[in-house]
Amino acid sequence: MDINNSQEHVDLIREVFSYNRRFQNALFVLKIDSQIIDHPYFSLLVKDLALLHQNGIKIIIVPGAKDRINEILNRYEIPYHSENGIRISTEESINFIKMAAFDVSNKVMTLLSGSNIPSVIGSWVKARALGVVNGTDYQHTGRVDKIRTDAVETLLNEGHIPIFPCIGWNSNGDPYNISSDELAGMIARKMEASKLFFLSAEDVLTEKSINLPKEISTSDEGRLSKLSISQAEQFISMNSDNPLTGKISMAVEACRAGVDRVHILDGRIEGVVLQEIFSNLGIGTMIYSNIYERIRPMKRQDISSVLSLMKPFINQKILVPRDRNELENTLDDYVVYAMDGIIHGCGGLHLYKDGKAEIAGIAVDNRFVHLKIGRKVVSYLLEIARELNLKEVFVLTTQTSDWFLNMGFTQGRLEDLPAEKREKYNKDRNSRIMIYRTE
Ligand SMILES: CC(C)(COP(=O)(O)OP(=O)(O)OC[C@H]1O[C@@H](n2cnc3c(N)ncnc32)[C@H](O)[C@@H]1OP(=O)(O)O)[C@@H](O)C(=O)NCCC(=O)NCCS
Numbered sequence: 001m002d003i004n005n006s007q008e009h010v011d012l013i014r015e016v017f018s019y020n021r022r023f024q025n026a027l028f029v030l031k032i033d034s035q036i037i038d039h040p041y042f043s044l045l046v047k048d049l050a051l052l053h054q055n056g057i058k059i060i061i062v063p064g065a066k067d068r069i070n071e072i073l074n075r076y077e078i079p080y081h082s083e084n085g086i087r088i089s090t091e092e093s094i095n096f097i098k099m100a101a102f103d104v105s106n107k108v109m110t111l112l113s114g115s116n117i118p119s120v121i122g123s124w125v126k127a128r129a130l131g132v133v134n135g136t137d138y139q140h141t142g143r144v145d146k147i148r149t150d151a152v153e154t155l156l157n158e159g160h161i162p163i164f165p166c167i168g169w170n171s172n173g174d175p176y177n178i179s180s181d182e183l184a185g186m187i188a189r190k191m192e193a194s195k196l197f198f199l200s201a202e203d204v205l206t207e208k209s210i211n212l213p214k215e216i217s218t219s220d221e222g223r224l225s226k227l228s229i230s231q232a233e234q235f236i237s238m239n240s241d242n243p244l245t246g247k248i249s250m251a252v253e254a255c256r257a258g259v260d261r262v263h264i265l266d267g268r269i270e271g272v273v274l275q276e277i278f279s280n281l282g283i284g285t286m287i288y289s290n291i292y293e294r295i296r297p298m299k300r301q302d303i304s305s306v307l308s309l310m311k312p313f314i315n316q317k318i319l320v321p322r323d324r325n326e327l328e329n330t331l332d333d334y335v336v337y338a339m340d341g342i343i344h345g346c347g348g349l350h351l352y353k354d355g356k357a358e359i360a361g362i363a364v365d366n367r368f369v370h371l372k373i374g375r376k377v378v379s380y381l382l383e384i385a386r387e388l389n390l391k392e393v394f395v396l397t398t399q400t401s402d403w404f405l406n407m408g409f410t411q412g413r414l415e416d417l418p419a420e421k422r423e424k425y426n427k428d429r430n431s432r433i434m435i436y437r438t439e
Helices: 003-022 042-054 066-075 094-114 149-157 180-190 229-238 245-256 272-278 300-315 324-329 373-387 401-406 419-424
Strands: 027-032 058-063 119-121 125-129 142-147 161-163 167-169 175-177 195-200 226-228 261-266 285-288 295-297 334-339 342-351 356-364 392-397 432-437
Touching: 027 042, 027 180, 042 058, 042 094, 042 272, 058 094, 058 149, 058 180, 066 094, 094 119, 094 161, 094 167, 094 175, 125 175, 142 167, 142 175, 142 180, 149 161, 180 195, 180 245, 195 245, 195 272, 226 229, 229 245, 229 285, 245 261, 245 285, 261 272, 295 373, 300 324, 300 334, 300 342, 300 356, 334 373, 342 373, 356 373, 373 392, 392 401, 401 432
Parallel strands: 027 058, 027 195, 058 161, 119 161, 125 167, 195 261, 226 285, 356 392
Antiparallel strands: 125 142, 167 175, 261 285, 295 334, 334 342, 342 356, 392 432
């Protein structure tokens, strides 16, 4: 066996295991264009989704139905047209549109059943009319009003894959045709998905196919592999004619509303979802929200603010005492969470000789608790530990162990501490030792 090659395999297996742990119970929402559902590789894509599902990832599918709707309307000779890229769903056509939407959903359900994955097609979307816009009456074309997230959550917890046809109903039971891109974005936002995927039959974005904003770099093969929210906005303003611009706008909205990552993929590539997830630079274009945007290294001039942030917790003996001298000596270990120039949170990562590190001095201004600032600071520090290839991170805490447990730490023992720290362990303080394994 080729040794280099086997090392690559081992690395990949490690990555898969760690991914598994990181994304246990995470929710992925996939919008799949109808051309992809008709593509020869679609059954392979469903098998890949089944694999992710069997490994604890929750999945919601939103099948696009555009081509199927056109096909059915053509077959029954129902006239149709669009205004500003939006289909006008007439009284005459809406029942055929509904039929096409459910037909595509059915096809997805059938393939999932072939992989032994239970799925459910449902009516979880309350819709309202798009109405009359600039004099055009869009009739039975609607927008998402509400998603019955509780019902969907129950199904996900029971191991089902919910399939959302692009139809919603108002309180009178009138059906509306809704954009499945918009629907997928809304589901991802309302259900706090970790990832939203748009799979279409469009070529990936490359520097040759787009107007490339200046500061955006591409991958080695010239692909636009990732965009932060602000870069995506630049892209939109410079590429209004690109067929993927609408999806990128949806991606920006979703990221702004809390979805971590949106992946825009060419669904005609075999194994596209797995390749996007398990290769460093992916295979499509990822739009991401930077949850760490407000976190930066602590500067000398921040020390006074950080000390006053810590003071109430030091007084309550929740944090061990720290002074200016100590913070100056460990300046590089600390980060702060700052909003409009004001520091609301802080934390540090101290490195030890034997490849372990300690998270310490986590504090959030009492007026800003419950906003996940503390969690972001800890995740940021864990990310640094991962980048440094540190296997274990520990924290000593007297009153906050449940909070760390919630973030994946486990109870440790004195022996787990690096020798240097063990010797200094304060038996009177009797702190709990919490351990986080980065792999
Ligand atoms: C603990 C602390 C960092 C949390 O900051 P935060 O920004 O509010 O954290 P998050 O928003 O990510 O988490 C808030 C959740 O943690 C819970 N929580 C807060 N303190 C907790 C504790 N001591 N034990 C268990 N859970 C706790 C909250 O009830 C809240 O739960 P909810 O989301 O279900 O409402 C902050 O309260 C703090 O500064 N505490 C004092 C200092 C401290 O304990 N530091 C850690 C020792 S190193």
